[in-house]
Amino acid sequence: MIKVIKLTLGILALAVALPTGAYLYYNHVWRGGDVTYTQISSAGIEKPWKQEGGGLSILYDYAGTQYDEEGQAHEVPLVASKELRQGAYLKVTYNQKRDIITNWSEITKAQVPKKALEQLEK
Template sequence: MKKILFGIIALIILIGGSGFAWYKVTYGGGTYYVQITKDGKEKQETANGKKFSRFTYNIDSYQKDGKEKKVEFTAGHNLRKEAYLKLTVNSVKGVTSWEEVKKAEVPKEALKKLNNNS
């Protein structure tokens, strides 16, 4: 009975670990920071017969150590100027997520680089 229970637990750990690894590869990535200084480029799109706008941003982003990377991402609305964003950048898919953060949450080296570019 103990061997069966051990086998089941090992199988659950193996499947869970594989799922976590897949998720990290697919959606995970490095953290970069940007500051929005201009409007995004608006593009009209249609889905299910409804028109909507997407705003594209091509911008330099910085990791906490100041390492730079040019990124492109979209938003469903024009983002607030002077807003700081924290991006998750996947090496294959590019920017997979973003969220607005306070200036105090941006690491010092990244903030220094962002302020030099303003």
């Protein structure tokens, strides 16, 4: 009886650990990344982009330095599928392994960490 209980607990532990580990790996490698903050201070440079189906889209490239929570500068390429609002503060997640931005969102000035905000306002 003890062997059956141990075997059941072992299988249950694997049933929980494997999907959890897979999710954490996926989140770190494919969706996660380093968080930086920036402010849109200039108009985006329009760049045409040919889609796989043959259609043409316009992407907007925004140059500028981004800063992490400690105020350290990072040069991260910021490309958006729409024009971004002038003066907007952005929280950007950049995945170095894949060399892409995995997420960006507009935030308020109060949400920008103090050290990053000091650098952005210089």
